Amino acid sequence: MDNKRVKVRFAPSPTGWLHIGGARTALFNWLFAKANGGEFILRIEDTDRERSKKEFEEGILSGLKWLGLEWDELIRQSERREVYKEYLEQLIASKAAYYCFCTKEELEGAREGMVVSGLPPKYSGRCRALTDAEIEGKKRAGAKNVIRFKMPEKKVIFKDTIRGTVTFDAALFGDQVIAKSLIEPLYNFANVVDDSEMQITHVIRGEEHLANTPRQILIAEALGLASPSFAHIPLILNPDRSKMSKRFADVALKDYISGGYLPDAMFNFLAFLGWHPREDKDIMSRNELVKEFELERVQKAGAVFNIEKLNWLNSHYINRLSSEEFTELAQKYLPDDWKFTNTMAESVRSRVKNLGEVKDLASFYFNLPNYDKAILLWKKMPPAAAEANLSNIAKILEGIDNLSFTKENLEKILIEKTKDLPKGEVFWPLRVALSGAEKSPTPFEIMEALGKIESLDRIMRAINKLRE
RNA sequence: GGUCUCAUCGUCUAACGGCUAGGACAGCGCCCUUUCACGGCGCAAAUAGGGGUUCGAUUCCCCUUGGGACUACCA
Numbered sequence: 001m002d003n004k005r006v007k008v009r010f011a012p013s014p015t016g017w018l019h020i021g022g023a024r025t026a027l028f029n030w031l032f033a034k035a036n037g038g039e040f041i042l043r044i045e046d047t048d049r050e051r052s053k054k055e056f057e058e059g060i061l062s063g064l065k066w067l068g069l070e071w072d073e074l075i076r077q078s079e080r081r082e083v084y085k086e087y088l089e090q091l092i093a094s095k096a097a098y099y100c101f102c103t104k105e106e107l108e109g110a111r112e113g114m115v116v117s118g119l120p121p122k123y124s125g126r127c128r129a130l131t132d133a134e135i136e137g138k139k140r141a142g143a144k145n146v147i148r149f150k151m152p153e154k155k156v157i158f159k160d161t162i163r164g165t166v167t168f169d170a171a172l173f174g175d176q177v178i179a180k181s182l183i184e185p186l187y188n189f190a191n192v193v194d195d196s197e198m199q200i201t202h203v204i205r206g207e208e209h210l211a212n213t214p215r216q217i218l219i220a221e222a223l224g225l226a227s228p229s230f231a232h233i234p235l236i237l238n239p240d241r242s243k244m245s246k247r248f249a250d251v252a253l254k255d256y257i258s259g260g261y262l263p264d265a266m267f268n269f270l271a272f273l274g275w276h277p278r279e280d281k282d283i284m285s286r287n288e289l290v291k292e293f294e295l296e297r298v299q300k301a302g303a304v305f306n307i308e309k310l311n312w313l314n315s316h317y318i319n320r321l322s323s324e325e326f327t328e329l330a331q332k333y334l335p336d337d338w339k340f341t342n343t344m345a346e347s348v349r350s351r352v353k354n355l356g357e358v359k360d361l362a363s364f365y366f367n368l369p370n371y372d373k374a375i376l377l378w379k380k381m382p383p384a385a386a387e388a389n390l391s392n393i394a395k396i397l398e399g400i401d402n403l404s405f406t407k408e409n410l411e412k413i414l415i416e417k418t419k420d421l422p423k424g425e426v427f428w429p430l431r432v433a434l435s436g437a438e439k440s441p442t443p444f445e446i447m448e449a450l451g452k453i454e455s456l457d458r459i460m461r462a463i464n465k466l467r468e
Numbered sequence: 469g470g471u472c473u474c475a476u477c478g479u480c481u482a483a484c485g486g487c488u489a490g491g492a493c494a495g496c497g498c499c500c501u502u503u504c505a506c507g508g509c510g511c512a513a514a515u516a517g518g519g520g521u522u523c524g525a526u527u528c529c530c531c532u533u534g535g536g537a538c539u540a541c542c543a
Binding site for chain 1: 469470471472473474475478479480481482490491492493494501502503504505506507535536537538539540541542543
């Protein structure tokens with residue numbers, strides 16, 4: 001190969017939210033650029049005026065930033081119409097492209113005819129034969145037209161870094177529309193012009209673009225331009241192995257951001273979807289990933305999106321955060337008037353898979369649920385015993401000063417002073433009295449977080465409940 | 469339908485043509501334990517099928533089967 005500096009691009013179209021698959025494509029590009037000391041370009045492919053929305057572009061940019069994929073340069077195709085126009089004129093002048101005046105209805109009819117007779121549907125090339133005079137005449141009459149690329153009838157062979165040698169027969173393609181007009185280029189054309197002008201060395205994109213590659217190579221040839229090298233990465237799949245869609249899971253990165261996943265976890269997860277390091281490990285930092293990423297080790301087959309693994313990784317990264325970081329992050333997923341403390345946070349940390357789950361698990365700290373008194377009882381213990389145990393504990397707690405109200409202390413003291421009683425009959429009622437829930441953190445953790453006054457208050461309320 | 473493409477545990481994957489086919493997630497069991505989690509230990513689980521090539525195929529070749537992508541005046 002050549003020793004040009006590596007330059008890659010991520011080229012999303014702002015016609016929807018950044019998709020998990022798109023995020024991974026961006027990530028692989030970024031990783032490859034960093035691993036090879038190259039540049040990572042972000043190119044917004046907004047040639048489709050109708051469907052492109054500023055909102056989506058902003059979503060893509062913020063999503064990439066969230067993942068930590070900073071770009072070296074940002075380009076919008078909508079700002080480059082003049083450039084495409086020149087190339088389009090060149091193609092028309094060299095007769096490699098021509099104006100087509102066929103109407104959509106005509107095309108539709110021809111297509112159906114071909115499909116019915118079992119032929120691959122492709123454009124007949126009818127307008128190829130138009131003379132300059134005829135074209136002028138039609139234009140003057142105001143006939144709508146598009147620009148078609150005269151597809152050479154030849155075999156296209158190219159090497160894909162991931163898939164090896166791939167061959168297509170362009171004779172089956174038909175003449176493609178490459179622009180709606182001189183200032184309205186279409187994807188396959190604008191893409192070729194930009195990859196060349198920006199001197200992109202490696203095109204790393206989703207497998208759905210594999211079939212576009214020969215067309216793009218042919219357009220580049222007609223323009224006298226060199227093509228970059230290609231690498232088509234496998235698709236991310238639904239559990240039924242079809243292309244990942246919202247039928248089975250959230251597909252937009254933003255849903256995972258708002259769901260409380262950490263960027264590091266998502267980064268790690270996405271990197272391992274279709275790629276694997278030489279050494280067998282599953283937790284890797286960004287730096288390690290950059291150091292070890294190789295395009296050659298990307299899988300050929302598609303990978304099913306496995307939320308369980310993401311959850312596991314996310315838990316791992318959540319548990320690696322400092323106590324302060326975790327508390328601060330979790331606070332963002334809580335109502336403003338819930339003042340989340342470090343001790344509260346620590347009590348729920350190992351019990352959540354994402355920050356979005358904190359709210360449910362920690363709500364009892366802020367609103368003691370109006371629970372049924374029956375759940376205060378451990379197995380078949382009599383209510384009187386629960387009441388007695390709680391009163392006993394309240395008495396013990398009275399004697400402990402505020403400063404000693406730590407989970408370690410409380411655990412030590414309470415276990416010692418109730419050692420003659422069945423543990424379940426002491427601590428289950430206590431825990432439920434404090435949390436109002438059948439599942440919760442330990443009573444010691446809760447009491448430390450709540451403090452002496454509130455803890456005693458909740459215990460008294462439980463006792464009253466039992467007396468009702 | 470046509471073109472292209474893919475194929476190791478349920479899932480993500482490892483294995484210069486040479487080991488009881490390894491790891492992780494999920495599952496199950498045990499331990500820890502007042503609950504739920506965390507954690508520790510363990511169990512179960514795969515080379516799609518058929519032909520070659522070879523002393524030897526997960527690995528190389530062919531066929532079958534199955535899956536997927538693409539087939540726009542979207543990208």
